[in-house]
Structure formats: C-alpha cells, structure tokens
Amino acid sequence: xxxxxxxxWALLSSRVTSPAVLGIFLLVYIVIAFGTDETxxxxxxxxxxxxxLLMLLALLxxxxxxxxxxxxxxxxxxRRVLRGEPTxxxxxxxxxxxxxxxxxxxxxxxxxLEAEGYTTSLAGESLGAWRGASGxxxxxxxxxxxxxxxxxxxxxxxxxxxxxxxxLEGEPMPTAAGGGxxxxxxxxxxxxxxxxxxxxxxxxxxxEAGDPAKTCGLYPPALYRGNFVYxxxxxxxxxxxxxxxxxxxGKEAYYVLNIYPAGKDDKVEFAGSxxxxxxxxxxxxxxxxxxxxxxxxLLFKLVKGKDLVLNGSVPLGGTFERDGYRLSFPSYRRxxxxxxxxxxxxxxxxxxxxxxxxxFLIWLPVRLCFPRGExxxxxxxxxxxxxxxxxxxxxxxxxxxxxxxxxxxSRAHDRSQGGAGQSEMAGN
Amino acid sequence: MPTLKLIPHLLSYAGIVLVLLxxxxxxxxxxxxxxxxxxxxxxxxxxxLFRFCPGEPGFGLVRDVVGGGFLLFWGVAxxxxxxxxxxxxxxxxxxxxxxxxxxxxxxxxxxxxxxGAVCACRLSSGDSLITxxxxxxxxxxxxxxxHALERQLPAAFAVAPAGLMAVVVALLVFSSASIIRLDLFxxxxxxxxxxAHDFVHQFFESMLIPDHLFIRTNLWGxxxxxxxxxxxxxxxxxxxxxxxxxxxLSINFEPLPQVAHIRQGAQRRRLLAxxxxxxxxxxxxxxxxxxxxxxxxxxxxxxxxxxxxxxPVAVTATPAGEIFIPKKGEIDLEDGKLHKYLYKxxxxxxxxxxxxxxxxxxxxxxxxxxxxxxxGYGQAEGTVICYYCKTLIPMETVGKPGGCNxxxxxxxxxxxxxxxxxxxxxxxxxSTVQATARVKEAGK
Numbered sequence: 001x002x003x004x005x006x007x008x009w010a011l012l013s014s015r016v017t018s019p020a021v022l023g024i025f026l027l028v029y030i031v032i033a034f035g036t037d038e039t040x041x042x043x044x045x046x047x048x049x050x051x052x053l054l055m056l057l058a059l060l061x062x063x064x065x066x067x068x069x070x071x072x073x074x075x076x077x078x079r080r081v082l083r084g085e086p087t088x089x090x091x092x093x094x095x096x097x098x099x100x101x102x103x104x105x106x107x108x109x110x111x112x113l114e115a116e117g118y119t120t121s122l123a124g125e126s127l128g129a130w131r132g133a134s135g136x137x138x139x140x141x142x143x144x145x146x147x148x149x150x151x152x153x154x155x156x157x158x159x160x161x162x163x164x165x166x167x168l169e170g171e172p173m174p175t176a177a178g179g180g181x182x183x184x185x186x187x188x189x190x191x192x193x194x195x196x197x198x199x200x201x202x203x204x205x206x207x208e209a210g211d212p213a214k215t216c217g218l219y220p221p222a223l224y225r226g227n228f229v230y231x232x233x234x235x236x237x238x239x240x241x242x243x244x245x246x247x248x249x250g251k252e253a254y255y256v257l258n259i260y261p262a263g264k265d266d267k268v269e270f271a272g273s274x275x276x277x278x279x280x281x282x283x284x285x286x287x288x289x290x291x292x293x294x295x296x297x298l299l300f301k302l303v304k305g306k307d308l309v310l311n312g313s314v315p316l317g318g319t320f321e322r323d324g325y326r327l328s329f330p331s332y333r334r335x336x337x338x339x340x341x342x343x344x345x346x347x348x349x350x351x352x353x354x355x356x357x358x359x360f361l362i363w364l365p366v367r368l369c370f371p372r373g374e375x376x377x378x379x380x381x382x383x384x385x386x387x388x389x390x391x392x393x394x395x396x397x398x399x400x401x402x403x404x405x406x407x408x409x410s411r412a413h414d415r416s417q418g419g420a421g422q423s424e425m426a427g428n
Numbered sequence: 429m430p431t432l433k434l435i436p437h438l439l440s441y442a443g444i445v446l447v448l449l450x451x452x453x454x455x456x457x458x459x460x461x462x463x464x465x466x467x468x469x470x471x472x473x474x475x476x477l478f479r480f481c482p483g484e485p486g487f488g489l490v491r492d493v494v495g496g497g498f499l500l501f502w503g504v505a506x507x508x509x510x511x512x513x514x515x516x517x518x519x520x521x522x523x524x525x526x527x528x529x530x531x532x533x534x535x536x537x538x539x540x541x542x543x544g545a546v547c548a549c550r551l552s553s554g555d556s557l558i559t560x561x562x563x564x565x566x567x568x569x570x571x572x573x574x575h576a577l578e579r580q581l582p583a584a585f586a587v588a589p590a591g592l593m594a595v596v597v598a599l600l601v602f603s604s605a606s607i608i609r610l611d612l613f614x615x616x617x618x619x620x621x622x623x624a625h626d627f628v629h630q631f632f633e634s635m636l637i638p639d640h641l642f643i644r645t646n647l648w649g650x651x652x653x654x655x656x657x658x659x660x661x662x663x664x665x666x667x668x669x670x671x672x673x674x675x676x677l678s679i680n681f682e683p684l685p686q687v688a689h690i691r692q693g694a695q696r697r698r699l700l701a702x703x704x705x706x707x708x709x710x711x712x713x714x715x716x717x718x719x720x721x722x723x724x725x726x727x728x729x730x731x732x733x734x735x736x737x738x739x740p741v742a743v744t745a746t747p748a749g750e751i752f753i754p755k756k757g758e759i760d761l762e763d764g765k766l767h768k769y770l771y772k773x774x775x776x777x778x779x780x781x782x783x784x785x786x787x788x789x790x791x792x793x794x795x796x797x798x799x800x801x802x803x804g805y806g807q808a809e810g811t812v813i814c815y816y817c818k819t820l821i822p823m824e825t826v827g828k829p830g831g832c833n834x835x836x837x838x839x840x841x842x843x844x845x846x847x848x849x850x851x852x853x854x855x856x857x858x859s860t861v862q863a864t865a866r867v868k869e870a871g872k
Contacts, residue, residue, distance in 0.1 A: 038626070038830050197644045278851060341636060346635060
C-alpha cells in the first residue's frame with residue numbers, strides 16, 4: 001500500500017505529468033480532427049461524456065496541487081539550510097553541490113559575501129547567504145492558479161448545465177421551479193467603460209418565494225437561484241391588435257419577435273385566420289439604437305394565403321388602418337434571451353486568472369530587479385559541502401560562488417600545509 | 429496532357445527513391461526493387477480503392493494516409509530533438525530495427541506505396557491501361573536513374589534517420605499538394621482558423637462573457653484578428669514547418685565525440701572538424717525539406733485549377749415570401765454545376781447557390797460559411813472552394829453544416845423546381861454571415 005501511495009505521489013508530483021496529460025489530449029484532438037471540423041466542441045463533448053478522459057483531466061489539478069506542495073516544501077527546506085538549521089539537504093535542492101575539505105574559515109567567507117551584497121547567516125559551522133527576493137512565491141502562486149484553472153475546467157466539463165429562456169418585462173424570472181420575482185424593467189444604456197459598449201440591466205423584484213430583489217447586469221453575471229444569468233440576445237414583444245374585414249374578432253396579444261438588431265425579420269401567424277404578418281425593424285436614420293432609445297418603427301407585410309394584402313410601416317405606439325384592416329401596436333415589452341447557467345467551475349477559472357495575474361506581477365519585478373541568489377556551506381562529516389542556486393544574474397552569482405570555493409580550498413590547503421610543517425618541526 | 433500533370437508526382441517519387449538509396453546505401457538493390465514494387469502496389473491499391481469507394485471517401489483515405497505520415501514525422505522530430513539533448517528513451521529496439529536489412533526495404537515499400545497511390549489519384553477513371561503501364565515504365569526508369577545518380581553523390585553526403593523522414597514526408601506532401609483533393613495545407617489552414625474561432629467562442633461562453641453585441645467595436649476588432657485567415661495561414665505554416673526545424677535542431681544538438689583521451693592536439697582537432705563537417709552535411713537534407721514544403725504551400729495557395737464561378741442571378745420572392753427557381757429553363761439545376769443567385773429585398777440581400785451533389789440530390793446553401801468573410805465559393809474537380817480561406821469542400825459534404833462548409837438553407841424540391849422561404853434566406857444570411865463579415869472587416 002505504501003509503495004502504491006509512493007508511486008502515486010511520484011506520478012502526481014512529477015514535472016512530466018502535466019505535459020504528458022496535455023499531450024494525450026492533443027493526440028485525441030488530432031484524431032478527432034481527422035473525422036470532423038467541429039474538433040474542439042467534439043473534444044469537449046467526448047471528454048465530458050467519458051469517465052476515463054475526465055479522470056485523466058483530473059490528473060492536471062491534482063498534479064498542480066502536488067507540485068505546489070512539493071515546491072513549497074523545497075522552498076522551506078532551502079530556507080532552513082540558509083538559516084543554518086540542522087537539516088538533511090536532499091538531492092537536487094540546489095543547482096550546484098561541491099564537496100570541500102574542512103579547514104576554511106567561514107568568518108572570512110561571510111565577510112567577503114557581505115561585501116558582495118549578500119545577507120548572511122552564520123550558525124555554528126553552517127553559513128547561509130542570499131541576495132534578492134525569492135521567485136518561489138510567484139511559482140507557488142502560479143501553480144495554485146494552474147490548479148484552479150484545471151479544476152475549473154474539470155468542474156465545468158463535468159457539471160455545467162445551461163437552460164435558455166426568454167426573460168420578458170412584466171413576467172416572472174423563468175426559473176426551473178417557477179415563482180421567480182417579476183422582471184420589473186429591462187434597460188439598455190450606452191456603456192461607460194472601455195470594454196462594454198452597452199450596459200444591460202434586468203431589475204427583478206422580490207419574489208413571493210423569498211428571493212430578494214436583484215439587479216442583473218452583463219459582467220460579472222449575477223447569480224439567481226444558483227444560476228448565472230447570462231444575457232445573450234435582445235428582442236421586443238409588442239402588444240399587437242389586429243382585425244380584418246373577414247376577421248372582425250381579431251387578435252390581441254403580446255408577440256415575442258426576434259427582429260433585433262434591424263435586418264432580421266419574424267412572422268406572426270394568426271391562428272384561426274388565413275392571415276400572416278411579416279415584421280421587421282426599420283433602421284433608424286440617425287444611427288441611434290432603437291432598443292436604447294425606445295423609438296422603434298416596425299416594417300410589416302400582411303399576407304393572406306399567398307397574397308400580399310398590406311405593406312407598410314408603423315411606429316410602436318401607433319396604428320395603421322386601411323380598407324378595413326387595422327393594425328395597432330399600443331405598447332411593447334423588452335425581452336432578453338438569457339442562458340441560466342449552473343457552473344461553479346467558472347469561479348475557479350476566475351480565481352485562476354487573478355492568481356496568474358498576481359504570479360506575473362510578483363515574478364516580473366523580482367526577476368528583473370531582485371533576482372535571487374543563494375549560497376550555503378554546511379559541515380558534512382570530516383569535510384564541508386557548498387551549495388549554490390540562482391534564479392537570475394547567474395553569471396555574477398556563480399562567479400561569487402567559485403571565488404568562495406577557491407578561498408575555502410586555498411585556506412584549507414594552507415592549513416594542511418601549515419599543519420604538516422608544524423608536525424615536521426615537532427618531529428625534528 | 430496526363431504526362432504533364434504527372435510530372436510533380438514522378439519527380440517527388442524519384443526524390444524519395446534517391447534519398448532512400450543513400451540512407452540505406454548498403455542495400456541499394458533491395459531498396460530499389462522495393463521502391464518499384466511499392467509504387468506499382470500503390471497504383472493498384474488506389475485503382476481498387478476508387479473502384480469500391482469512388483469520390484471523396486477514396487481521396488479522403490489517401491489524404492489521411494499522407495496526413496498520418498506527417499503526424500508520425502512530428503513524433504519522430506520531437507523524439508529526435510529530445511534524444512539529442514542527452515535525455516535517454518527506451519528506444520534500443522527501434523535502433524535495432526533500423527539496423528536490420530529489411531528496414532530499408534520496408535521504408536522504401538511504404539513510402540513508394542503512398543507515392544504510387546497519390547500519383548494514381550491524378551489519373552481519371554477514363555484513362556486506359558496503356559496510361560498505367562506507361563506510368564509504371566516511367567517509375568522503373570526513374571528508379572534506374574536514381575540508382576545511377578546516387579552512386580555519383582559524394583560518400584560524405586549522409587542522411588540522418590530523422591532527415592530521411594523529413595524529406596520523404598515533404599516530398600509526399602508536395603506530391604499531394606498538386607492534387608487539390610489531396611492537399612493538406614488548405615484543410616490545415618481551415619482547421620487552425622476553426623480552432624481559433626471555436627476557442628474564442630468557447631472561452632466567451634465558458635466565462636459567460638457578453639457577446640459582440642455588447643462589446644466595444646474597437647475592442648472586438650482586436651478580437652476579430654483571431655478569426656482572420658492570416659491566423660489560419662501562419663498557424664498551418666508553423667505546424668507544417670516546425671517538425672523540420674526540430675530535426676535540424678536535433679542534428680545540431682548532437683554531441684561531438686569525446687576527444688579528451690587523445691593526447692595529440694592535431695588529431696583531436698581533426699576528429700572534431702570531421703564530426704562538425706558531417707553534422708553540417710546532414711543538415712542539407714532537412715534543409716531541402718523546408719524548401720519542398722514551402723513549394724507545397726505555394727502549390728496549395730495557387731493551384732493550377734480554374735474554378736467555375738458563375739455570376740449570381742437576381743431572383744425575387746412572391747408576395748407570400750416564396751422564392752421559386754425552376755429546375756429546367758435557362759439554367760439546368762441538375763447539370764452538376766454550381767448556380768448562384770442573389771435575393772434583394774428592402775435594403776437587405778443574400779447570396780446563395782444551388783448545386784446537384786454527387787449523390788443526385790439538390791442542395792441549397794448560402795454563398796458563404798459561418799466562420800469566414802463571405803467571399804463566396806467556386807467549383808472545381810468535385811469540390812467547392814471557399815475563396816476567403818482557400819479550403820476545399822468535397823461536393824459530397826455540401827449541404828452539411830459545420831467548418832468551412834457553405835451554410836445550408838432549408839428548401840423544398842418539387843417536380844417543377846426549388847421553393848425557398850425568402851425570410852429564412854435573409855435571416856440566415858444576417859445571423860450567420862453578416863455578423864462574421866463585420867468581425868473580419870473590423871479585424872483588418
């Protein structure tokens with residue numbers, strides 16, 4: 001069991017795991033690409049439907065978490081070595097390891113290193129020296145970001161549900177269980193930021209079921225009963241009153257029309273009559289947005305069977321009357337085709353973006369202005385061991401390290417020569 | 429005329445044989461014979477394939493085989509560069525396999541088989557047996573010529589295994605690029621474009637980012653750069669050329685021999701100079717592959733094919749909003765040619781075409797796809813081509829949505845002709861094409 005756990009830990013914490021898993025997904029992608037043009041969408045569908053692929057994908061956040069733990073432990077271990085705390089120095093903790101004979105003076109080395117701008121820590125027979133700030137923190141934040149990113153993708157692929165609904169002014173929010181608050185107002189105004197050109201808001205009243213009043217905007221999307229409210233398309237639902245000489249009873253209702261932005265047409269079929277109304281939205285001449293301004297003119301064609309009966313335009317709020325036909329649009333409501341998305345993976349992905357940004361903001365100044373360089377000398381049996389590692393400014397740091405080694409070796413050599421001379425004299 | 433068309437394929441085949449003979453110089457006769465047998469077998473296989481699977485499935489299979497070879501080359505290139513950096517892989521079995529006498533023959537057989545099949549794709553079903561026999565005779569002469577030429581090459585001119593793979597794959601890609609239905613580069617371009625398009629779309633959807641309707645035009649213009657054909661072209665070029673660069677790097681990274689134990693400085697220098705010289709000579713073949721692949725890209729971008737691209741005929745709708753196009757009349761809808769139409773109403777317009785597919789069914793599609801700027805389609809050699817991204821769509825798949833296929837439009841066929849709903853045409857054009865066109869224009 002222990003062996004199995006060790007193997008699992010070795011697999012998860014290996015640097016190779018993530019590239020290997022990504023490589024497998026790339027291969028799957030290529031295989032799919034041979035069969036279909038909708039490759040990415042098919043890969044996502046195949047992954048979300050396959051337990052094996054989901055488990056493979058799960059290796060990515062697990063590996064990131066394992067690497068995060070391992071690199072934090074290594075960072076702490078290096079810190080202990082530099083502070084002179086008695087500890088085992090595992091293989092590969094530093095980039096360079098050199099074994100030296102005993103006999104050099106650590107005090108002299110300490111002075112030299114301080115003159116070179118290093119902070120030192122001499123504890124017993126161990127000397128640690130470092131300069132700059134460690135980039136390990138940015139690496140750990142980056143790995144945490146990677147964990148959140150892949151965990152988010154995994155959660156999204158395996159649990160995301162989405163329902164497209166039409167949200168209409170004056171009607172309750174179309175929730176799965178019903179009883180949502182009434183949408184009091186849908187408004188679209190010119191955007192003030194640098195990203196969004198228009199700001200859309202859906203004002204939802206407090207519901208009888210106890211949902212609080214809510215204002216749903218565009219971004220970040222609001223949560224309503226555990227679903228993100230993701231507005232997709234806009235439309236209008238005019239109240240239409242229609243009557244004809246042979247259809248005196250007429251019709252009166254709100255009709256949801258998919259005619260925004262101008263250029264799209266929609267049809268209204270009057271059940272129980274031979275009439276059909278083709279409706280489009282006129283392009284305003286002044287370049288304004290009819291949804292924002294509320295000044296909407298409808299272009300219409302009234303068709304009876306296969307014959308065109310009427311053809312014209314009428315502003316919302318107006319009436320068109322001719323030859324006994326009457327078309328009236330007394331009012332209208334705005335509507336928004338909205339996706340109600342339940343996907344908590346999104347929260348992880350947002351967090352990952354914040355973490356990636358933080359990692360970059362930590363890494364860049366540290367790497368450019370204060371690159372970390374570390375040196376350590378510890379007693380090892382009858383000799384000494386010297387360690388070095390650099391995250392930047394490697395040439396200068398290695399130069400100092402090699403000078404320090406030369407100094408220690410020459411002092412050890414002098415001491416052994418001196419010792420031999422003294423014993424020779426003593427022998428005489 | 430068929431002889432002229434076959435020249436690029438025969439030249440590619442001759443190049444493949446020449447490089448194989450040099451790579452397996454110890455077994456020239458075996459490689460030469462295997463090359464000829466492979467070529468003849470490839471022609472026979474292609475003839476059988478097109479007899480049982482005519483049209484796109486046959487071409488698709490040959491194209492996939494060339495594509496599979498290219499994919500294998502990617503794997504070889506990555507492995508080569510990984511091994512050259514001092515990392516070890518458990519691949520002694522592979523090295524042992526390559527050292528076996530049959531390895532050269534197997535490689536020659538496989539490469540020539542594909543080359544023969546590609547070559548046979550150029551011939552039409554109407555070509556006589558004499559044409560095939562002449563083709564085989566030409567192949568035999570080319571093998572003899574390559575055999576003679578290879579002996580004249582200097583002995584120092586060596587071919588690394590990864591370099592061999594590079595040039596063989598490059599020649600096969602070049603050969604297939606000469607037949608528009610086997611071309612790899614334009615489908616690759618489309619796949620990259622489609623990936624960029626889908627990735628941005630999925631990213632927006634996954635992160636619940638509002639659609640372009642709500643985004644500032646200038647910002648959307650920058651995002652639109654990701655949807656342009658330039659992304660497809662450069663992405664495909666990178667995918668095509670990077671493995672060759674990896675092979676070049678792997679040769680360049682090869683460690684020099686250990687000379688520290690040699691006491692004479694002159695001998696040390698001579699050994700090192702020889703190793704460096706040998707390394708440089710082995711760079712020539714992969715370097716040549718880059719040129720061949722560039723030529724394949726050129727052939728793909730500028731194919732020597734004329735497209736049928738009729739001027740759109742203006743049509744009108746009945747008051748009830750129906751467009752009717754008769755089957756017979758000035759235009760015969762069932763003649764297998766693509767026929768374009770233009771419908772205009774109230775300041776809006778839409779372009780569409782009607783074509784009879786090889787399955788004998790009429791298809792009505794917008795003269796535009798859902799991902800490209802609506803530059804329209806032309807028709808040639810059993811395909812339609814998207815003029816914007818140069819992707820070839822097999823006629824068999826026209827009428828199916830997705831990728832760079834023309835957007836299908838619902839219609840009804842009756843005895844008299846094709847009936848379409850004008851509003852559907854306008855709305856489909858508006859929702860899928862005009863939005864995409866705005867993105868492209870803003871992105872430029």
